[in-house]
Amino acid sequence: xxxIRDFALQGxxxxxxxxxxxxxxxFVRKLKARLLRRQGPPLLQPYRDLIRLMRKEVVxxxxxxxxxxxxxYFVFAATWIAASLVPTFRSGLLFSWSADLIAIIAVLAxxxxxxxxxxxxxxxxxxxxxxxxxVMIASxxxxxxxxxxxxxxxxxxxxxxxxxxxxxxxxEVGLRVSLGLALIALVIVAIAENxxxxxxxxxxxxxxxxxxxAMVLEYSGRHLALIELSxxxxxxxxxxxxxCLFAPWGLSxxxxxxWEFTVxxxxxxxxxxxxxxxxxxxxxxxxxxxxxxxxxxxxxxxMLALLATLLxxxxxxx
Amino acid sequence: MVAYALCAxxxxxxxxxxxxxxxxxxxxxxxxxxxxxxxxxxxTLILGAIALFALYRDSATTSVVTLPLGLPxxxxxxxxxxxxxxxxxxxxxxxxxxSLFALGYGRHEHSPQRVLPFYPAYLAAMNLVVMAxxxxxxxxxxxxxxxTSWALVIANHELRENMxxxxxxLMMASFGTLMLLLAFGLLAGPGxxxxxxxxxxxxxxxxxxxxxFTLALAGAGSKAxxxxxxxxxxxxxxxxxxxxxxxxxxxxxxxxxxGFLRLVxxxxxxxxxxxxxxxxxxxxxxxVMGVLYALMQRDLKRVLAYSTIENIGIIFVALGLALAFQSxxxxxxxxxxxxxxxxxxxxxxxxxxxxxxxxxxxxxxTGTRDMEHLGGLIHRMPRTAVVFLAGSVAISALPPLNGxxxxxxxxxxxLLSPQLPSWGLKLTVPAVGxxxxxxAALxxxxxxxxxxxTFLGRPRTPAASGAQETDGHSLAAMVLLATLxxxxxxxxxxxxxxxxxxxxxxxxxxxxVQNGVEWLSIVPIAESRSSxxxxxxxxxxxxxxxxxxxxxxxxxxxxxxxxxxxxCGYPDASVAMQYTADSFAQPIRRVFGxxxxxxxxxxxxxxxxxxxxxxxxxQLRDLIWDYGYAPIAIGxxxxxxxxxxLQFLTIRSYLSLVFAALVLLLLVxxxxx
Numbered sequence: 005x006x007x008i009r010d011f012a013l014q015g016x017x018x019x020x021x022x023x024x025x026x027x028x029x030x031f032v033r034k035l036k037a038r039l040l041r042r043q044g045p046p047l048l049q050p051y052r053d054l055i056r057l058m059r060k061e062v063v064x065x066x067x068x069x070x071x072x073x074x075x076x077y078f079v080f081a082a083t084w085i086a087a088s089l090v091p092t093f094r095s096g097l098l099f100s101w102s103a104d105l106i107a108i109i110a111v112l113a114x115x116x117x118x119x120x121x122x123x124x125x126x127x128x129x130x131x132x133x134x135x136x137x138x139v140m141i142a143s144x145x146x147x148x149x150x151x152x153x154x155x156x157x158x159x160x161x162x163x164x165x166x167x168x169x170x171x172x173x174x175x176e177v178g179l180r181v182s183l184g185l186a187l188i189a190l191v192i193v194a195i196a197e198n199x200x201x202x203x204x205x206x207x208x209x210x211x212x213x214x215x216x217x218a219m220v221l222e223y224s225g226r227h228l229a230l231i232e233l234s235x236x237x238x239x240x241x242x243x244x245x246x247x248c249l250f251a252p253w254g255l256s257x258x259x260x261x262x263w264e265f266t267v268x269x270x271x272x273x274x275x276x277x278x279x280x281x282x283x284x285x286x287x288x289x290x291x292x293x294x295x296x297x298x299x300x301x302x303x304x305x306x307m308l309a310l311l312a313t314l315l316x317x318x319x320x321x322x
Numbered sequence: 323m324v325a326y327a328l329c330a331x332x333x334x335x336x337x338x339x340x341x342x343x344x345x346x347x348x349x350x351x352x353x354x355x356x357x358x359x360x361x362x363x364x365x366t367l368i369l370g371a372i373a374l375f376a377l378y379r380d381s382a383t384t385s386v387v388t389l390p391l392g393l394p395x396x397x398x399x400x401x402x403x404x405x406x407x408x409x410x411x412x413x414x415x416x417x418x419x420x421s422l423f424a425l426g427y428g429r430h431e432h433s434p435q436r437v438l439p440f441y442p443a444y445l446a447a448m449n450l451v452v453m454a455x456x457x458x459x460x461x462x463x464x465x466x467x468x469x470t471s472w473a474l475v476i477a478n479h480e481l482r483e484n485m486x487x488x489x490x491x492l493m494m495a496s497f498g499t500l501m502l503l504l505a506f507g508l509l510a511g512p513g514x515x516x517x518x519x520x521x522x523x524x525x526x527x528x529x530x531x532x533x534x535f536t537l538a539l540a541g542a543g544s545k546a547x548x549x550x551x552x553x554x555x556x557x558x559x560x561x562x563x564x565x566x567x568x569x570x571x572x573x574x575x576x577x578x579x580x581g582f583l584r585l586v587x588x589x590x591x592x593x594x595x596x597x598x599x600x601x602x603x604x605x606x607x608x609x610v611m612g613v614l615y616a617l618m619q620r621d622l623k624r625v626l627a628y629s630t631i632e633n634i635g636i637i638f639v640a641l642g643l644a645l646a647f648q649s650x651x652x653x654x655x656x657x658x659x660x661x662x663x664x665x666x667x668x669x670x671x672x673x674x675x676x677x678x679x680x681x682x683x684x685x686x687x688t689g690t691r692d693m694e695h696l697g698g699l700i701h702r703m704p705r706t707a708v709v710f711l712a713g714s715v716a717i718s719a720l721p722p723l724n725g726x727x728x729x730x731x732x733x734x735x736x737l738l739s740p741q742l743p744s745w746g747l748k749l750t751v752p753a754v755g756x757x758x759x760x761x762a763a764l765x766x767x768x769x770x771x772x773x774x775x776t777f778l779g780r781p782r783t784p785a786a787s788g789a790q791e792t793d794g795h796s797l798a799a800m801v802l803l804a805t806l807x808x809x810x811x812x813x814x815x816x817x818x819x820x821x822x823x824x825x826x827x828x829x830x831x832x833x834x835v836q837n838g839v840e841w842l843s844i845v846p847i848a849e850s851r852s853s854x855x856x857x858x859x860x861x862x863x864x865x866x867x868x869x870x871x872x873x874x875x876x877x878x879x880x881x882x883x884x885x886x887x888x889x890c891g892y893p894d895a896s897v898a899m900q901y902t903a904d905s906f907a908q909p910i911r912r913v914f915g916x917x918x919x920x921x922x923x924x925x926x927x928x929x930x931x932x933x934x935x936x937x938x939x940x941q942l943r944d945l946i947w948d949y950g951y952a953p954i955a956i957g958x959x960x961x962x963x964x965x966x967x968l969q970f971l972t973i974r975s976y977l978s979l980v981f982a983a984l985v986l987l988l989l990v991x992x993x994x995x
Contacts, residue, residue, distance in 0.1 A: 055878075058874060058878035058879060059878050059879050060879060061879060061881035061882060061883055062879075062881065062882045062883070063883050063884075063885050063888075064882055064883065064884050064885070065884075065885065065886065065887035065888070066884055066885065066886060066887065067698065067701070067780055067887070068887075069700045069701060069778065070700075070704075071700060071707075071711075071778070077867040077868075077870055077871045078863070078867055080866075080867070080870055081862070081863045081864075081866040081867035081870065082863055084866055085859065085862045085863060085866060099858065099862075101843065101849060101853045101855070102841070102843065102853070102854070102855035102858040102859060102862075103721075103854060103855065103859055104852045104853065104854060106730055106733055106852075107721060107726075107730065107854050107859070110719070110720060110721050110726055110730070111721055111859065113718075113720055113763075113766060114715070114720040114721060116766075117715065117718060117720055117766050117769075117770060120770045120774070121770055121773065121774050121778060123774075124770070124774035124775070124778045124779055124901065124906075125700075125774075125778040125779065126779070126887045126889075127697070127698070127778070127779030127780035127887070127897070127900045128887050128888075128889040128899075128900070129889070129899050129900065129901060130889055130890055131901070132779075132900060132901020132905065132906060133901065135770065135774065135901070135906070136771075136901060136905065136906040136907070136908065136909055136910075137909055139766065139767035139770050139771075139909075139910070140767070140909035140910050140913060142763055142766070142767065143760070143763040143764050143766075143767050143910060143913075144763075144913070145763075146759065146762070146763035146766075147756055147759035147760040147762075147763055150733070150755070150756075150759035151752075151755070151756055151759065154736070154737065154752060154755055157737050158737060158739075158740060158752075161851065162850060162851045162852060163733075163734070163737065163851070163852045164849075164850060164851060164852055164853065167850050167851070221888065221889070221890065222887060222888055222889075224888075225879065225881075226874050226878060226879060230870070230874075295909070296909075296912060299913045306756070310752070310753070310756050313752045313755075313756075314749060314752060314753075317740070317745075317748045317749060317752070
């Protein structure tokens with residue numbers, strides 16, 4: 005009985021992240037539009053877009069290989085799994101131990117590896133420019149992310165997200181400088197990884213500074229739908245991750261009853277909305293950077309995270 | 323056990339004269355190729371089986387054989403303990419795969435008589451190094467290994483660059499052997515007892531131990547390719563025929579790691595705390611520099627050779643961590659680090675051989691190693707593309723393949739650094755962790771580039787568009803290695819448990835037993851701390867990807883239409899419009915290369931109205947070569963010039979020189995305590 009319940013909860017989390025992620029994207033878009041005093045698309049527009057794209061036929065470039073057709077499914081599967089391994093409303097789910105935070109980041113890196121290959125497959129200059137810039141950004145953002153993991157894991161004594169969340173929820177954490185630095189670094193990394201302003205602009209097309217959109221330019225129909233859905237899942241994943249590490253309030257424990265579940269779920273939705281709102285405000289007030297200013301921006305995250313790790317050694321209370 | 327292994331090695335050595343005879347016979351080249359590689363395949367498989375048996379058997383009963391060879395009062399000692407058994411498995415697995423690959427690949431060799439005699443001897447030499455149990459046999463086998471591989475490097479001697487590679491290799495190999503010779507000399511002491519047993523029981527003084535450690539690091543590190551002693555590696559490894567490149571990169575660098583392990587962990591006794599800082603720093607710098615060099619290369623095999631340097635850096639970081647924990651007496655943490663390092667040794671031997679085989683197949687099919695002349699090979703060589711992709715994913719440390727598991731274990735070991743009491747180490751270890759993370763991310767960029775430019779896109783030359791799929795033997799070897807990469811990635815617990823006797827031998831501790839952990843996960847310390855389950859991740863990815871594909875095709879749409887590429891409405895008529903290897907690396911070159919390689923881009927625009935083409939030239943400088951090696955070379959030239967006049971003296975002057983030298987030596991002996 006308990007096994008069935010565990011499976012059901014894990015399945016519920018997988019469905020929850022899948023169903024919520026387009027809503028989050030729609031919410032951010034709507035809020036950004038309202039901040040710019042535009043009407044903006046309806047909240048549910050991303051769902052409609054996805055359904056429309058899924059039903060359309062795929063137009064494939066003549067020399068696209070089989071890899072180009074497989075990659076969207078792989079990217080989606082990898083991102084989905086990574087997103088459902090991050091605790092959302094409840095920690096310690098059935099498969100939560102199958103990958104710790106380092107492995108989750110590596111799964112996302114696999115997805116990006118595949119997508120960068122897809123950008124090169126058709127052999128157009130747009131795909132190439134997108135891929136080469138994406139791997140440049142990743143080569144800075146990934147080490148920064150790992151150093152953030154180090155900083156937090158050295159304090160929490162674990163890289164297992166459920167354990168880390170439980171520790172961050174306990175009173176012994178207190179206010180620490182290194183955690184603050186790690187949070188700033190994590191926000192920068194999350195912006196870079198999700199191709200948001202100022203690193204990249206998810207709303208542009210046909211602009212030479214674009215990165216992610218150039219890489220997936222040749223995709224259409226159901227393939228594009230999967231890639232858009234993966235992007236939405238990744239945004240949700242990073243907000244969940246920030247919430248789980250730095251605001252684990254309300255996250256229900258493995259042994260909790262239905263009441264705590266409800267509280268956890270409501271708290272999760274509130275956290276997502278808050279994260280989305282902050283993102284929308286941030287994107288509205290800031291301008292996009294030149295591509296070659298990015299190393300400085302993401303490099304700052306790397307240095308902050310490294311500093312957070314080293315500060316931890318200077319004094320236990322940092 | 324050792325006796326059987328030595329018989330097999332003797333059989334390998336006997337193959338060399340047979341190869342000479344067979345390839346000298348009229349039209350015997352083809353038969354000789356099949357004979358030599360077939361025999362090598364069988365013998366290495368036997369040796370591998372012996373080594374596996376030795377690894378699994380009770381490690382207390384190590385067998386020893388003494389042959390009446392070498393120094394008359396010493397003899398040649400051979401022994402297989404757990405450490406030797408593990409490295410014998412690596413050597414012979416790589417050797418068997420290379421021989422299988424060469425059964426197909428070797429047919430295209432245009433002068434097989436230059437490769438065939440040396441190949442079995444090279445395999446034999448690597449086996450002998452690992453089995454040697456006294457300093458004399460170790461050094462002789464080591465030098466034999468260097469010389470046979472040197473002969474293979476210059477097999478294609480018509481190319482000037484290969485001869486230069488051979489020369490640089492020979493210089494560096496002699497340097498490395500000299501360092502090891504001095505290290506063993508110090509260890510053996512004035513008594514001159516060269517058996518490893520005697521060395522192990524003697525307790526060297528701290529200063530002697532420190533000197534020996536430095537010499538061992540220089541000697542083994544130069545063979546393995548540690549920065550700054552790496553300069554020969556990217557020249558020599560690509561110059562050899564591809565199956566030999568695979569052996570040099572995948573296996574011989576591991577024999578060098580074995581030399582380091584044997585000397586520092588086994589023979590030298592308890593390490594001092596600062597050793598680990600040296601090893602960690604060198605390893606971290608090697609990892610980052612290696613992969614950055616690799617990103618700047620256009621030659622596919624040179625990319626792979628530089629990436630070997632990166633992986634050697636990763637292995638040395640793990641060994642440095644093990645030294646750090648061991649010097650503080652933290653046996654469990656040292657065991658975790660050492661297991662991670664040894665697992666990476668095994669993994670790297672798998673995927674680096676696989677990638678070199680892939681590069682060799684591409685070279686055979688197209689006649690070029692320059693990525694700028696390739697492209698679109700996934701259509702012409704679909705099977706090679708799949709296995710090369712598997713190797714690229716594995717080497718980029720991405721789940722669910724094996725490269726990730728060993729790097730994950732290293733990261734877990736780094737996270738144990740708060741246990742270390744010394745401040746230097748506490749601060750060094752996380753910084754090295756950052757370097758390791760950087761190198762992993764850059765490795766992914768490097769292999770997106772290597773695979774993407776070579777196999778994806780449109781063919782850039784007629785040679786690439788007319789390529790043919792490689793032969794069955796080569797494919798079989800590559801598929802075998804790719805399968806092993808997958809197995810080691812999804813069932814790492816098996817391999818971690820198998821490494822336990824080796825780790826037990828070296829650091830007197832072991833990782834928790836993984837066999838029996840629920841769902842076949844691996845748990846390096848405790849489940850609340852960290853765990854990883856490659857099998858589950860892999861099956862989740864397969865199942866959810868396949869289910870999604872099925873659901874979308876059934877419920878939404880499965881229609882597909884082929885058309886010209888979209889490219890924002892700008893049809894790229896010319897294949898030259900595609901991104902090239904150099905342009906792909908441009909952003910990274912701009913971020914890292916301007917300081918590390920003094921990268922400069924020089925654009926030449928023609929005058930308005932002129933029809934001359936515009937040109938963009940990229941200048942890169944190898945600072946380590948320019949400031950490290952070039953001054954030494956110039957210095958040697960100058961000294962040689964100055965000493966030249968010694969060759970034109972009278973007989974009187976020569977005799978007085980001899981007399982002076984004799985007196986000097988006697989004085990030294992008299993003053994020596």
